Amino acid sequence: MRITPIILTLLIFTFGELSQPLFAQPILIPSPITGDQKINFILLQVNDIYEITPVSEEGGIARLATLKKQLLAENPNTYLILAGDTFSPSALGTAKVNGAQLNGRQMIDTLNRAGLDFATLGNHEFDLKEEEFKQRLQESTALWVISNVTDPQGKLFPNTVANHILTVIDTDQETAKIGLFGLVLPSNPRNYVKYQDILTVAAQQTAELNSQVNMTIAITHLSVDQDCQLANQQPEIDLILGGHEHQNMAVETGENQPKIYKADANARTAYIHRITYHLDTQKIEIQSELKHLTADIPPDPQVAQAVNEWVKIAYEGFHKEGFEPEKVIAEIPISLNGLERKVRNHSTELTELLAETMRLAIPDTEIAFFNSGAIRIDDILLPGKLTQYDIIRILPFGGIIVAIDIKGNLLKQVLEIGQANAGNGGYLQTAGIALIDNQWLINDQPLDPNRIYRAAVNNFLLTGKEVGLDFFNRTHPDLKILIEGPDLRQTFIAELQKRYNFLKNYDRI
Ligand SMILES: [Zn+2]
Incomplete structure (x- = not known):
């Protein structure tokens, strides 16, 4: 376990008055400030996941879970981010169990187990009826960051925030604040959803976050053209993690403008962004690697077990409908x-x-x-x-x-x-x-x-x-x-x- 300052303070407060401390208190010695203090963290990006098992030999949530664990071992400041589209449409999700379609329950459960940290909504999330849509959000242990949709009264959906400031704490106890906001294209009109203009909201979010953070990241589920417009209009954004096209891309949008990254659908690939923030110069370095989730990555045994269980449940549902999957x-x-x-x-x-x-x-x-x-x-x-x-x-x-x-x-x-x-x-x-x-x-x-x-x-x-x-x-x-x-x-x-x-x-x- 890493000891953060908050935990350390708590330990001292709790045990400070005892004559015999229950255990030796960890002593934290901040490293001396040198010329180049930097904070490293990793963002593992996926988008448009509809299948929990591998597709054409690639992907699968159990491999994604392993990849996140591998990256966590490399750097404890690793975050798994989904750039939209997972509740629907999925083949398994159409299986009826106890009279109701799974409708993404299997996606949320396995993504929870894989350690999904942050997500934004994709257009297909709204394929679900209102109650089921809200239910999936509540089942998710990730935080859903979405800035341009609310219910018709302007209220946020459960387990969603319009933006989030992520504080990354390095082993030297230095911190960097990362501003996250999310955008979805308004292509799926529903009476329980109110969309706001993408670029207007992006301008508001960027202005609000910029004064508080060291780096701003837009998690988007837009067409690549809309992502390019966003990059042109809001060059203050440092990185755009996108989805929707189902095929991997890394798009340069212009000098001093954010790059756009999208991975292939179904976690056949994931983008690994290794990010260094230099505290003194405020410079941000981003090294992005497209990773294919092939058999080289062993499935995480516990997540694989959950995946197999969902496949079994769904196949039983298909059998009842007259299919033999x-x-x-x-x-x-x-x-x-x-x-x-x-x-x-x-x-x-x-x-x-x-x-x-x-x-x-x-x-x-x-x-x-x-x-x-x-x-x-x-x-x-x-x-x-x-x-x-x-x-x-x-x-x-x-x-x-x-x-x-x-x-x-x-x-x-x-x-x-x-x-x-x-x-x-x-x-x-x-x-x-x-x-x-x-x-x-x-x-x-x-x-x-x-x-x-x-x-x-x-x-x-x-x-x-x-x-x-x-x-x-x-x-x-x-x-x-x-x-x-x-x-x-x-x-x-x-x-x-x-x-x-x-x-x-x-x-x-
Ligand atoms: Zn989409």
Whole structure:
């Protein structure tokens, strides 16, 4: 145990009057002030974690726990920071236990065990209903630092603060004060959340913290463009620890401006920032290392046990819903690319296969389309065995396939918005639809605005909640619901089994 001045004072106060001290008091001799007094500390940064087990051989909370322990051994002033997105959407989180989905309980429990110190909210935290969202915050042993969201009355959510001053005490009892504040992009509107303007709040927070701290760090869950704007507008910030893009990056934003760091999703990588603060010159040195969480890092046994327990609980839930997550359903000869940066901008073998599955699921359907945000795996499934759990990972939200009759002019409008949504989850994936030389083709024929087309869509798309598609909902007069069809995931599983007919080979596994 390190003895801080507070503890030392307490010991003297408690035992000072006793003639026989109960134990020898530690004597603290401050080292003489030399020319270069400095304080070293480590920030271990992760962001966008939805899986507690490794994904494609990398990541896993048990390895993250080990990495934090290793860094703590190197420097007791090590802090684990999450830059948003973990309550949702997770494949395991969709498992129902005692009638309710886990919805991130497994994430919070394992991150608690891994020693998460600070976190900010990501847009997906608000996927949860208000009560569950607050419940997850209360379950977390980390402090959630978020400056630009409150409830509609302006009240902070439980276990959140608008900023935090972290006092780092070195072995020489020198201290540095680190100001933390947090920002999230307002992309997930909910009636229990009030967002404030990111840059306005950032200016207020920076001004408030600057007079009190030696270093200011923004923990953000913003698009990288928004992070760059933040760096340009608030060059007083010393470091931006970000998330949201799911891929690692280290972005230089300009001279005397903070750098932006983001790690890969699912703790496949983590950023280790070794920071030195020079007390005399007030200079800050930051050495950042991108660390892959591979098999080189052994899983922490206790956290691994908790992870296995959650997997067991979730799999039991999936079994009750008719899934067999561990069951091999097919051996695929191709890669299925579900990386978000791919599927939110292009079609891939995976999106084509899924759209085609939807079109085939209901007879007489000409076309199919779905929002690319339905695909959450953010990973590439390589040729080889595919399990039911992989399908749950691809489509954690599940849902059903709905057959509709849609008028050509409405279809065109929807497709154009889907195209304009490139980069976000509202980008549409299609079957039987092509855009060639700025012309929409429906099964190779030009789209006729007056014709009625029969289409298969996922039910989420008809909620009006997709970006720019609020008008596209069940009440639109140019749209008729025909069939509330089969389960999307079960249909996809069946199609894969049929297409890559290796089921019999794996029946015994
Ligand atoms: Zn995000």
